[in-house]
Amino acid sequence: MAEKASPSSNSISLKTVDGKIFKVSPAIANQMLTIQPLIKDSDSSTIISLPDVAAFHLTKIIEYLEGKPAAAPSAVDAFEAQFVKDLSPEELKGLLIAVGYLKVNGLVDLMANTVAKLIENKSVEYVRKFFGVVNDFTPAEEAKCRQEHAWAFDGVDED
Amino acid sequence: MGRQQARRVVDRISSLSDELICYILSFLMTKDAVVTSVLSKRWYPLWRSVPIINLSDEHVTDEETCLRFGQFVFSVLLSRDVMQAIKRFRLKSVYKGNNYSNNQNLNKWVSLVLDRRVEHLELLVHTVPKLFPMDILSCRTLVVLKLSGFRKVNENDVSSVELPSLKILHLGAIGFRRDRCLLRLLSGCPNLEDFKVISVVSASHDSCEEFKSLTKLIRAEILCCNINFIVEALYNVQYLFLRVNKEVSVYSNHLPVFSNLTRMVLSFDKYMWRWLVKMLKHCPKLQILEVIEIGIGDFDENWVCPKFVPECVSLQLRDCAIRGFEGSHDALQFARYIMGNASALQTMRIYSNKKLGSNAKVKVNEKLSQCKKHSATCQLYFFN
Numbered sequence: 034m035a036e037k038a039s040p041s042s043n044s045i046s047l048k049t050v051d052g053k054i055f056k057v058s059p060a061i062a063n064q065m066l067t068i069q070p071l072i073k074d075s076d077s078s079t080i081i082s083l084p085d086v087a088a089f090h091l092t093k094i095i096e097y098l099e100g101k102p103a104a105a106p107s108a109v110d111a112f113e114a115q116f117v118k119d120l121s122p123e124e125l126k127g128l129l130i131a132v133g134y135l136k137v138n139g140l141v142d143l144m145a146n147t148v149a150k151l152i153e154n155k156s157v158e159y160v161r162k163f164f165g166v167v168n169d170f171t172p173a174e175e176a177k178c179r180q181e182h183a184w185a186f187d188g189v190d191e192d
Numbered sequence: 193m194g195r196q197q198a199r200r201v202v203d204r205i206s207s208l209s210d211e212l213i214c215y216i217l218s219f220l221m222t223k224d225a226v227v228t229s230v231l232s233k234r235w236y237p238l239w240r241s242v243p244i245i246n247l248s249d250e251h252v253t254d255e256e257t258c259l260r261f262g263q264f265v266f267s268v269l270l271s272r273d274v275m276q277a278i279k280r281f282r283l284k285s286v287y288k289g290n291n292y293s294n295n296q297n298l299n300k301w302v303s304l305v306l307d308r309r310v311e312h313l314e315l316l317v318h319t320v321p322k323l324f325p326m327d328i329l330s331c332r333t334l335v336v337l338k339l340s341g342f343r344k345v346n347e348n349d350v351s352s353v354e355l356p357s358l359k360i361l362h363l364g365a366i367g368f369r370r371d372r373c374l375l376r377l378l379s380g381c382p383n384l385e386d387f388k389v390i391s392v393v394s395a396s397h398d399s400c401e402e403f404k405s406l407t408k409l410i411r412a413e414i415l416c417c418n419i420n421f422i423v424e425a426l427y428n429v430q431y432l433f434l435r436v437n438k439e440v441s442v443y444s445n446h447l448p449v450f451s452n453l454t455r456m457v458l459s460f461d462k463y464m465w466r467w468l469v470k471m472l473k474h475c476p477k478l479q480i481l482e483v484i485e486i487g488i489g490d491f492d493e494n495w496v497c498p499k500f501v502p503e504c505v506s507l508q509l510r511d512c513a514i515r516g517f518e519g520s521h522d523a524l525q526f527a528r529y530i531m532g533n534a535s536a537l538q539t540m541r542i543y544s545n546k547k548l549g550s551n552a553k554v555k556v557n558e559k560l561s562q563c564k565k566h567s568a569t570c571q572l573y574f575f576n
Contacts, residue, residue, distance in 0.1 A: 126208065133212045141215070149219035157230055164208065166231045178230045181271070184264035185226040188251065 046080040053088040066136035090131035156190035248284040262294045280312040312336040324349040340364035353380025362388040388413040433457040459484035465495040478504035485516035495522040497529040513541040519556035537567040
């Protein structure tokens with residue numbers, strides 16, 4: 034095994050599914066719980082492959098971890114609101130999958146909550162489209178499902 | 193649908209794991225989570241694994257819908273696997289019309305939840321009296337308990353309290369038959385850290401046996417409570433928010449020494465500055481004091497700065513703030529008293545009452561800036 038790198042170049046290399054390599058500080062990498070055990074044994078020559086993460090998602094994750102204010106909760110709220118504001122529904126879902134895989138501190142909650150808000154009070158068809166779900170119920174089966182918890186469908190938009 | 197598009201769709205479904213879907217659903221009201229059961233066969237069972245149930249009848253406006261809401265609560269609770277834990281359960285059942293059947297069902301719903309290792313239980317109800325679900329009080333897994341809207345809770349309801357894991361207890365709009373009902377309740381919570389009370393009243397006051405069991409308490413907020421021993425029970429807190437009114441006399445004879453208290457917020461009517469100094473004598477380590485003047489009374493006590501200076505004022509106090517400041521004689525005197533005696537004071541913040549005219553503000557500000565400061569580093573801020 035090669036000599037340990039000097040502290041100044043002590044960065045971790047992460048390789049995304051589309052082949053891009055990102056160098057991040059151990060402080061940032063340590064907030065991705067999934068790769069935490071790999072960091073301990075790695076040196077500057079190690080490259081950790083992330084099969085479920087695309088470069089776009091890793092860029093956003095690093096942006097979040099580096100930019101999140103450490104101080105007052107109100108500052109964190111403002112930063113998080115800004116962070117999700119510019120993401121399309123498609124990007125939100127992709128990012129949720131990436132942070133779910135990497136188990137990124139704080140970001141899993143933020144993404145899941147943001148997705149939840151987008152489907153709140155929406156019609157069944159809207160939510161199907163949102164998640165790309167193909168309805169495999171027969172009309173009779175679907176009607177039966179609705180009957181099981183009828184009150185839940187009060188006030189839900191017609192498709 | 194083109195082939196490529198179809199594959200994209202299939203890819204997407206397979207990549208969002210059941211675990212992540214359930215996690216998303218846990219942020220929704222249960223009503224919205226249940227709706228996703230008709231999306232597809234894969235989605236059909238998923239909401240049942242969400243460990244959080246959050247139900248509300250807020251939008252119910254008539255009796256028929258109210259009944260259907262009740263059936264929905266049953267269908268939600270009964271369609272879940274018995275082995276599946278319910279970590280959090282929140283029920284808001286506040287329909288003001290005839291809610292008889294849901295009132296009667298409340299105990300059944302609660303007992304279904306208590307069997308599932310519940311850790312966080314929140315009930316906001318509008319019930320007829322005598323319906324307190326007393327089984328809650330012996331749920332050993334409970335960490336957080338928030339109750340609101342129960343009336344005429346009597347000694348029988350709290351005869352057996354055993355909540356060894358409870359850390360957070362919030363009570364709102366609760367009526368007890370006697371003071372000692374609340375005492376009994378607290379006696380069963382030896383590990384309580386956070387206690388909040390809003391509009392909790394007792395119908396009859398009785399003398400209470402000595403009370404010393406809340407040894408782990410860190411935070412307390414007591415807003416509108418007429419139960420006299422309550423302040424005594426809080427002696428261990430580090431943070432205290434107290435709303436006191438004319439009935440302050442009920443607390444006065446029961447003030448303990450708050451030996452860990454570093455931050456206190458007091459909201460009170462104008463004429464209680466004398467009481468405030470008495471209170472400060474009981475807070476030797478206080479560093480941050482915030483006073484909110486509500487100003488209901490229209491007169492001053494003509495309070496005079498006492499010669500005596502409590503230990504916390506002379507040695508500990510770092511930050512002091514007065515909100516709702518109207519520039520009354522007493523409030524000005526108090527600000528002067530603090531600035532003149534607090535050796536460690538760094539900031540004195542005065543927030544003027546919005547009703548105060550701009551001329552009056554200028555005058556008040558002038559008077560304040562003339563006050564002597566015992567601490568050389570003290571900064572005075574005046575907010576319009």
